[in-house]
Amino acid sequence: xxxxxxxxxxxxxxEAAAAERFSTAxxxxxxxxxxxxxxxxxxxxxxxxRCAMHEALWALVGEDMTEAEFDAFEKAxxxxxxxxxxxxxAAAAVEKLNAAQHGLPPKLDALCEQTGTRPxxxxxxxxxxxxxxxxxEQQAVEHIExxxxxxxxxxxxxxx
Numbered sequence: 001x002x003x004x005x006x007x008x009x010x011x012x013x014x015e016a017a018a019a020e021r022f023s024t025a026x027x028x029x030x031x032x033x034x035x036x037x038x039x040x041x042x043x044x045x046x047x048x049x050r051c052a053m054h055e056a057l058w059a060l061v062g063e064d065m066t067e068a069e070f071d072a073f074e075k076a077x078x079x080x081x082x083x084x085x086x087x088x089x090a091a092a093a094v095e096k097l098n099a100a101q102h103g104l105p106p107k108l109d110a111l112c113e114q115t116g117t118r119p120x121x122x123x124x125x126x127x128x129x130x131x132x133x134x135x136x137e138q139q140a141v142e143h144i145e146x147x148x149x150x151x152x153x154x155x156x157x158x159x160x
Contacts (some may be wrong), residue, residue, distance in 0.1 A: 001071035005069060008057035015052035019045045019079035026086035031095035042083065045067035049083040052076035105141050111148045117157065127136045 002008040017152065026041035053076050062071050095106050103123055112119045123143060129140035147153050 002054075002060065005057070005060045005066075008054055009069045009072040010061050012052050012054050012057055012076050015023055015048050015070070016075035016079035019048035022048055023082035024077070024088040027089045030086075030089035033093060033097060035090065035094045035097055038086075038093050039142075042086040042090040045079075045086045049076070050078040052079050061092075079114040085139055104139065107141060108144055111145065112154055115148065115153065119147075121156075 002011065022041050022045035026038050026045055026066070029041060030038035039135045057069065057072065063075070098106075098109050098113075104119055104126065106127070108122050109119065111117065112122055125144055125147075126137070126140050129143060130137055135143070144153075
């Protein structure tokens with residue numbers, strides 16, 4: 001793959017720099033609510049980070065690394081961590097978008113998704129508990145989570 005240690009180290013640095021650029025752009029897009037773009041960039045960051053983790057460099061240098069080679073490895077490790085941050089930011093943006101679309105807190109939106117429950121029904125329960133019963137949103141969320149856990153929501157779905 002690479003003929004010299006320098007070529008391998010330079011490739012690591014190049015890919016790590018690309019991963020950092022993609023990660024930064026993904027996090028920016030996620031903060032702007034552009035979920036598709038954020039995921040696309042996060043995926044590109046992950047691929048560049050994987051490419052930066054060249055085993056070829058390790059095979060060429062072993063444990064006898066120069067400072068420049070160690071720097072390349074370090075940049076690859078940092079790029080790997082940055083790609084993870086970009087993925088988490090993209091996931092959080094999607095979660096926020098889903099919650100906004102359904103008008104539910106993220107925990108309840110996720111439970112609806114996992115169980116195939118219509119968000120509208122859970123939204124009605126939230127309104128009942130917070131508007132009619134005077135509960136805080138947190139109290140209502142915790143209670144509805146218990147209704148999911150104990151099977152009450154599934155039983156209510158069968159009443160259609």
